[in-house]
Amino acid sequence: MHSTTRPRRRTAVAATALALAGLVGAALTGCAGSSSASAGGLSKPKAQAATSAAAFGGMKGLVAAAEKEGKLNVITLPPSWANYGKIIDGFKKKYPKIKVVSQNPNGSSADEVAAAKSQKGRDTAPDVFDIGTAVLQQNLDLVAPYKVANWQQVPDDFKDADGKWIYDYTGLMSIGYDSSKVTTAPTSVKDLLGSAYKGKVAIKGDPTKANEAASAVYLAAIGNGGSPDDVQPGVDYFAKLKKAGNFVSVLPSQATVNSGETPVVLQWSYNNLAWGPAAGSAGNPNWKVVVPSGTALGSYYNQAINAGAPHPAAARLWEEYIYTPEVQNLYLAAGAYPAMLKAMQSKSTVDTAVLKSVGEAPADFVQLSADQATKAGTLLSAKWAAAVR
Amino acid sequence: MTASRTVRGGTAGASLRSAPAVADPAVGGAAPVSRGAGAVARRRAPGWLGLSPFVVYVLLFLAIPAVVAVTSGFFDADGRPTLGNLAAFADRGVQLDFLGSFQLSAVSAAISAVVGAVVCWALTAWPAGSGLRTAIDSASSVLAQFGGVMLAFAMIATIGGQTGIVTGLLRTAFGIDLGPFLYTVGGLTVPYVYFGVPLMVLTFMPAIDGLKAQWGEAAATLGATRRHYWIRIGGPVLAPAFLGSLILLFANAFSSFATAAALIDQGGIVPLAIQQQLTSETVVGVANSAGVLALGMVLVMAVLMTAYALLERRAQRWQS
Numbered sequence: 031m032h033s034t035t036r037p038r039r040r041t042a043v044a045a046t047a048l049a050l051a052g053l054v055g056a057a058l059t060g061c062a063g064s065s066s067a068s069a070g071g072l073s074k075p076k077a078q079a080a081t082s083a084a085a086f087g088g089m090k091g092l093v094a095a096a097e098k099e100g101k102l103n104v105i106t107l108p109p110s111w112a113n114y115g116k117i118i119d120g121f122k123k124k125y126p127k128i129k130v131v132s133q134n135p136n137g138s139s140a141d142e143v144a145a146a147k148s149q150k151g152r153d154t155a156p157d158v159f160d161i162g163t164a165v166l167q168q169n170l171d172l173v174a175p176y177k178v179a180n181w182q183q184v185p186d187d188f189k190d191a192d193g194k195w196i197y198d199y200t201g202l203m204s205i206g207y208d209s210s211k212v213t214t215a216p217t218s219v220k221d222l223l224g225s226a227y228k229g230k231v232a233i234k235g236d237p238t239k240a241n242e243a244a245s246a247v248y249l250a251a252i253g254n255g256g257s258p259d260d261v262q263p264g265v266d267y268f269a270k271l272k273k274a275g276n277f278v279s280v281l282p283s284q285a286t287v288n289s290g291e292t293p294v295v296l297q298w299s300y301n302n303l304a305w306g307p308a309a310g311s312a313g314n315p316n317w318k319v320v321v322p323s324g325t326a327l328g329s330y331y332n333q334a335i336n337a338g339a340p341h342p343a344a345a346r347l348w349e350e351y352i353y354t355p356e357v358q359n360l361y362l363a364a365g366a367y368p369a370m371l372k373a374m375q376s377k378s379t380v381d382t383a384v385l386k387s388v389g390e391a392p393a394d395f396v397q398l399s400a401d402q403a404t405k406a407g408t409l410l411s412a413k414w415a416a417a418v419r
Numbered sequence: 420m421t422a423s424r425t426v427r428g429g430t431a432g433a434s435l436r437s438a439p440a441v442a443d444p445a446v447g448g449a450a451p452v453s454r455g456a457g458a459v460a461r462r463r464a465p466g467w468l469g470l471s472p473f474v475v476y477v478l479l480f481l482a483i484p485a486v487v488a489v490t491s492g493f494f495d496a497d498g499r500p501t502l503g504n505l506a507a508f509a510d511r512g513v514q515l516d517f518l519g520s521f522q523l524s525a526v527s528a529a530i531s532a533v534v535g536a537v538v539c540w541a542l543t544a545w546p547a548g549s550g551l552r553t554a555i556d557s558a559s560s561v562l563a564q565f566g567g568v569m570l571a572f573a574m575i576a577t578i579g580g581q582t583g584i585v586t587g588l589l590r591t592a593f594g595i596d597l598g599p600f601l602y603t604v605g606g607l608t609v610p611y612v613y614f615g616v617p618l619m620v621l622t623f624m625p626a627i628d629g630l631k632a633q634w635g636e637a638a639a640t641l642g643a644t645r646r647h648y649w650i651r652i653g654g655p656v657l658a659p660a661f662l663g664s665l666i667l668l669f670a671n672a673f674s675s676f677a678t679a680a681a682l683i684d685q686g687g688i689v690p691l692a693i694q695q696q697l698t699s700e701t702v703v704g705v706a707n708s709a710g711v712l713a714l715g716m717v718l719v720m721a722v723l724m725t726a727y728a729l730l731e732r733r734a735q736r737w738q739s
Contacts, residue, residue, distance in 0.1 A: 139700045162700050211581075229580040229599045235684050236691075241700040278580060279602040281684035285572060291579045407701040415512045418685050419604075 077342035095343035102344040105156035113364035139165040157345035173334040183373035197330035199366035201298030203249035211293035246296035269417035300365040355379035492710025507708040527611035528668035535619025559617035571681035626660030663730035
């Protein structure tokens with residue numbers, strides 16, 4: 031996502047690196063193609079068509095097939111996002127014979143789709159997606175149906191009946207603030223209009239580009255008389271915030287939060303938590319997180335398997351791994367509510383200490399449906415720029 | 420549409436006017452070389468061989484991507500050819516992005532050019548090759564390349580609205596509050612001038628050095644004042660080099676991206692609009708209009724670079 035000021039030169043360097051990676055990738059494909067033909071007794075096309083572990087003869091067969099492939103490509107999973115650093119490390123520890131390649135960790139959902147299309151048929155193509163709903167719904171032909179062993183533990187409205195996608199976790203839109211710069215804790219988005227917040231409030235990017243930034247607008251809509259069907263009040267709110275001189279266009283990061291340049295950031299709870307004391311010496315010790323009172327706004331991400339996954343068994347094993355209490359608890363520890371949470375609470379497999387520190391999931395919770403998100407996106411693309419520039 | 424019209428009325432006009440005057444000597448100068456001894460022809464084959472890595476590099480990483488990017492603008496999301504994406508130019512937001520890019524590039528280029536030229540002029544007080552000149556030359560080479568997120572953070576630490584050091588000094592010493600000025604399109608002028616001035620020094624210094632002391636002496640002998648000298652001799656000789664450098668600075672600012680992406684993530688200039696359309700998670704199906712915006716930028720750059728090449732040729736007449 032981040033190129034540099036001198037695009038001609040730096041892009042060229044990056045492109046060279048990419049091209050070299052592509053050549054290496056092409057060479058690897060040649061090798062992998064011959065070796066994985068009979069992975070775990072299943073040919074690659076058959077493994078790509080497997081809709082459950084049973085196709086491999088159960089979990090043991092799946093593990094054997096995945097280990098034979100020996101590699102897994104994940105994409106756009108930042109280590110500090112929803113605990114993905116620990117989740118990937120856990121997978122490596124559990125299956126040491128499988129090499130995990132984490133591509134473009136800071137990319138967007140659209141980048142995942144672009145990579146799947148441009149790398150199609152290569153060994154470097156992503157195997158699995160962690161993808162936003164709006165982008166996924168436009169690209170359902172790219173994903174393969176698969177149902178994990180714990181399929182039944184995820185509520186029905188959290189998954190596709192055919193198994194093409196399944197929710198993994200959601201954050202809640204939250205206000206992160208530096209308690210050394212903002213002395214009274216905000217309790218609602220309306221509070222941020224006050225003069226104490228002059229030049230202080232930032233969101234995670236351009237809402238016409240990033241889902242997380244758009245969600246800040248949707249939260250503002252809900253807090254100002256709007257709804258998932260009517261996000262205009264959110265745009266109006268940010269126009270007011272801009273007019274008051276409180277809203278700044280700078281892209282907040284751990285660095286700007288640590289220096290105090292962006293003392294208030296609207297973003298997913300797990301990202302706000304990750305920038306605070308939880309990050310240890312790299313974090314801002316004064317960073318606090320508030321989920322505004324009233325209806326909470328979330329947005330589940332989806333797990334899905336690339337239909338043309340170069341490592342189809344490893345991809346399926348990754349999904350089995352994600353839907354274990356172990357990993358679902360890791361999501362939770364980062365402040366991301368996992369899809370299996372309810373089932374885990376009733377089965378007592380949830381890490382209660384973690385749940386207590388993060389807080390119960392709110393009862394009053396909304397997220398935008400695919401149609402609502404498309405409609406909201408259209409409104410943002412027409413109205414946003416004029417509101418904040 | 421608006422974009423290309425602005426260009427045609429502006430910088431391009433100047434370059435076209437100077438074109439005929441330049442073309443003749445250039446052709447005349449090139450001819451004797453190609454008629455030269457057989458040795459040149461024999462050297463040409465290994466010459467091409469030596470050049471081929473560069474040619475392949477340019478083809479692979481500049482020409483082909485540029486063609487792919489621009490042609491993508493003429494297909495819809497399903498891969499059918501269309502001219503519909505050109506409608507992006509009628510979009511008010513896109514027009515404002517181009518306007519923002521033009522204003523930012525023009526203002527930062529003008530400031531950088533004037534400041535850089537004054538620096539160059541001041542430096543003529545020292546002989547070429549002196550320690551100070553070498554030091555400034557090296558510093559300019561480094562600073563002209565300093566950009567991207569690093570520069571953005573340096574700027575935030577200096578003139579950021581909340582914690583910038585200079586912001587704090589201005590506030591306590593003079594009661595001036597910069598506020599979030601850095602995070603506006605206008606505020607980007609500061610980082611752009613930061614790498615623009617050194618670039619001006621690098622490109623304009625050879626022209627200033629090309630002013631021969633004898634011209635000044637000759638003019639003085641004939642009774643010209645200092646003012647006459649600059650109006651009749653120094654100015655006209657330096658003008659093509661100055662305009663050429665100005666165009667280069669404009670083009671450099673026009674195509675800059677990463678500093679802006681970190682500082683004004685809400686957009687306001689064309690490169691950010693292209694990125695928004697290419698990577699949007701929230702507004703789907705606009706990736707192809709990015710190609711059209713890229714075409715707009717390529718056209719602007721092509722016009723600017725042609726003008727630069729023409730001016731550069733004219734400027735070199737006096738630099739031998």
